[in-house]
Amino acid sequence: MRECDLVMKGGITSGVVYPHAIVEIARAYRLRSIGGTSAGAIAAAVAAAAEYRRERSAGKNDFTGYDGIVAIADEIGRDMASLFQPAPKLKPLFDILMAASAAGIAGKPMAVMKAMLAAYRGRALTAAVLGLAVVVVGICRSDVSLAVLGIVAGIVLLVTAMGLALWRAVKADLPAHDFGICPGLTQKGNGKPALTDWLADRIDRVAGNLDPDGIAGDPLTIGQLADHGIEVATMTTDLSSGRPYQLPLKSDHHYFSRREFEALFPKRVVDYLVRGRAPLADVGPQLPADLYPLASGRDFPVLLVARMSLSFPGLISAVPLYRFDDLLPEGPGRSKVRRCLFSDGGISSNFPIHFFDSFLPSRPTFGITLSAWEEARHGDVRVELPSHPRQSTHLPVRTITGIGNALSSILNTAKDWQDTLQSLLPGYADRIVEIRLDESREGGMNLAMDESTIRQLGDYGRQAGRALVERFDFDEHRWLRAVSLMPKLEGALDGMATAYRAPPAGGGPIYETLLTDHTPRAYRNTQKWREEVLVPFVTALAGIGEKAADAQAADGAGSVRKGAVPSADSNLRLVAGADRAPVRKTSSSN
Numbered sequence: 001m002r003e004c005d006l007v008m009k010g011g012i013t014s015g016v017v018y019p020h021a022i023v024e025i026a027r028a029y030r031l032r033s034i035g036g037t038s039a040g041a042i043a044a045a046v047a048a049a050a051e052y053r054r055e056r057s058a059g060k061n062d063f064t065g066y067d068g069i070v071a072i073a074d075e076i077g078r079d080m081a082s083l084f085q086p087a088p089k090l091k092p093l094f095d096i097l098m099a100a101s102a103a104g105i106a107g108k109p110m111a112v113m114k115a116m117l118a119a120y121r122g123r124a125l126t127a128a129v130l131g132l133a134v135v136v137v138g139i140c141r142s143d144v145s146l147a148v149l150g151i152v153a154g155i156v157l158l159v160t161a162m163g164l165a166l167w168r169a170v171k172a173d174l175p176a177h178d179f180g181i182c183p184g185l186t187q188k189g190n191g192k193p194a195l196t197d198w199l200a201d202r203i204d205r206v207a208g209n210l211d212p213d214g215i216a217g218d219p220l221t222i223g224q225l226a227d228h229g230i231e232v233a234t235m236t237t238d239l240s241s242g243r244p245y246q247l248p249l250k251s252d253h254h255y256f257s258r259r260e261f262e263a264l265f266p267k268r269v270v271d272y273l274v275r276g277r278a279p280l281a282d283v284g285p286q287l288p289a290d291l292y293p294l295a296s297g298r299d300f301p302v303l304l305v306a307r308m309s310l311s312f313p314g315l316i317s318a319v320p321l322y323r324f325d326d327l328l329p330e331g332p333g334r335s336k337v338r339r340c341l342f343s344d345g346g347i348s349s350n351f352p353i354h355f356f357d358s359f360l361p362s363r364p365t366f367g368i369t370l371s372a373w374e375e376a377r378h379g380d381v382r383v384e385l386p387s388h389p390r391q392s393t394h395l396p397v398r399t400i401t402g403i404g405n406a407l408s409s410i411l412n413t414a415k416d417w418q419d420t421l422q423s424l425l426p427g428y429a430d431r432i433v434e435i436r437l438d439e440s441r442e443g444g445m446n447l448a449m450d451e452s453t454i455r456q457l458g459d460y461g462r463q464a465g466r467a468l469v470e471r472f473d474f475d476e477h478r479w480l481r482a483v484s485l486m487p488k489l490e491g492a493l494d495g496m497a498t499a500y501r502a503p504p505a506g507g508g509p510i511y512e513t514l515l516t517d518h519t520p521r522a523y524r525n526t527q528k529w530r531e532e533v534l535v536p537f538v539t540a541l542a543g544i545g546e547k548a549a550d551a552q553a554a555d556g557a558g559s560v561r562k563g564a565v566p567s568a569d570s571n572l573r574l575v576a577g578a579d580r581a582p583v584r585k586t587s588s589s590n
Helices: 013-026 039-055 064-078 088-102 108-119 121-140 144-176 195-207 222-226 258-262 267-274 302-307 402-423 451-471 474-500 511-517 527-553
Strands: 002-008 029-036 180-182 231-238 243-247 255-257 291-293 314-316 319-324 337-344 365-372 432-437
Touching: 002 013, 002 039, 013 029, 013 039, 013 064, 013 365, 013 432, 013 451, 029 039, 039 064, 039 195, 039 222, 039 231, 039 302, 064 195, 064 451, 088 108, 088 144, 088 180, 108 121, 108 144, 121 144, 195 302, 222 231, 222 302, 231 302, 255 258, 258 267, 365 451, 432 451, 474 511, 474 527, 511 527
Parallel strands: 002 029, 002 365, 029 231, 180 314, 365 432
Antiparallel strands: 231 243, 231 337, 255 291, 255 319, 319 337
16 A cells, blocks of 8 residues: 655644545545644644554554544534633633634624623723713703713723723633643533544544553553554644744653643643653742653653643644753852743644645645635635646735734744745645635634534635645656756756865865864764764765766766756755754764
8 A cells, every 4th residue: 555644734723624635635545743733733744644544453444443433533523612611710811712702704703792891781881870870860860961971971881891902811711721722622611522532532542552441541642653564643732932843742851730730631641741850849839740751752651742732822722841941140049940831833834735845755745735725726626636746926915904914914924834835846736735715704713613514624625635645746746846946956956065175264174184183072983983083974965066067067968957857945944943852951872
């Protein structure tokens, strides 16, 4: 059976397109590496669980897990809104958000006003009574001006009372809940599971990770997937450190508060995370006393891979972790442990198509992206897989209207530009299927979508999966990847060869001499290693670069760059990876 990787874009409720797409792909391919962000992270976690169940079955043909994904799609279609359960203090804010989500553009102001009156009806009633009292006094005294004053005062009091209540919710209550209305756990009085409880159960049930009585115990882990050749990866954003992370975390530098995690994750998951681990000692009086080392690598739960990527600001609470801030000064009574808020992965990379990438792929990495549907531009075409390479000019031009639209465009450009341009490169665009959604009523923050809309989005996902299975040409893709890479590689070696044997500006040894004669302060190696390993390797690369430079300068087509190859807006260089594990000490070897 063929194999593939899969990456899915974030989009809050837009994720309902993914279940049927995953199942269609899984009928033709084994999923090896699955990734995504936010809603795409949920889909990636569940897909990895389904593939795990198939891979560990006797004939590696058990499709039960994928049937479970279809059931999940049907379940979401019936009642998606119940997954979003607000913390009690933030329920008024949630009700206002839901009212705005359910109303059309023209009806939003009235819907928000009605929701605010209902959410803060006690304050509204008090304001109305006070205003009415003044009106009654005015009527009794036959004083029209006093009656009018009562009406005006009532309205002013009403607006002020509701405004102050709303301001307090946003200013105080929302930060106290780590900037999310919904913590993810089932709230008291709700008969249906909330998002994190629901997801934890579905991951383990889809994976078949249950005891003989069908009860879920320890959560499915990265190590269990790895034992069957399956990888899952998502993005998260550490707002406190100002950087993204690729999940699962690979370092052991983070800690969690048991009390805080019990408000975000099912008890069985928290019990697994603390088992066999001792809390961090001597953290100081201003920090929680229940800080435990967070599992990493193989022990990292698949649930956390999804939930830590799914913390859409304002809607779903961020996940707090702790780590040492080694840039803080030492001193008695001063702890270097600081609290970090991990928020939505889409803040950093909403479509991490760079996941699982390699120079020359041995299997395709499919991508499913989401975009805005415009009738004038797209007609009735909602799903598209490009049949020809795209260019960086293949982007829609949208008019910027109003301050809100301008601010939204600034934010989206800042966070998405790299994913957008990466998706247009040769060897990328041909494996990315695009699903177009009507943003006014489909996906995104449309939390109140009806069943028919959700089913329609699921059908778009089914079409997207079939397009990848039926129309993608892997041999053509491999050819495109090779002829896209080689000119860039040749050019990079050309430049390296020039720099290798040229003296630096201002004087000094050339690299060929520096690599053997320099006495380094960091990353010291033996002279033998430098002379017998490092220099011969670099010299060989420089030799290839010199030949490439000569071929480029000569007449004829002897250079790869002179062939019929893509002229892609791309470069080869070292870039920091989101999966770069921080270290607290630098060690040397050799």
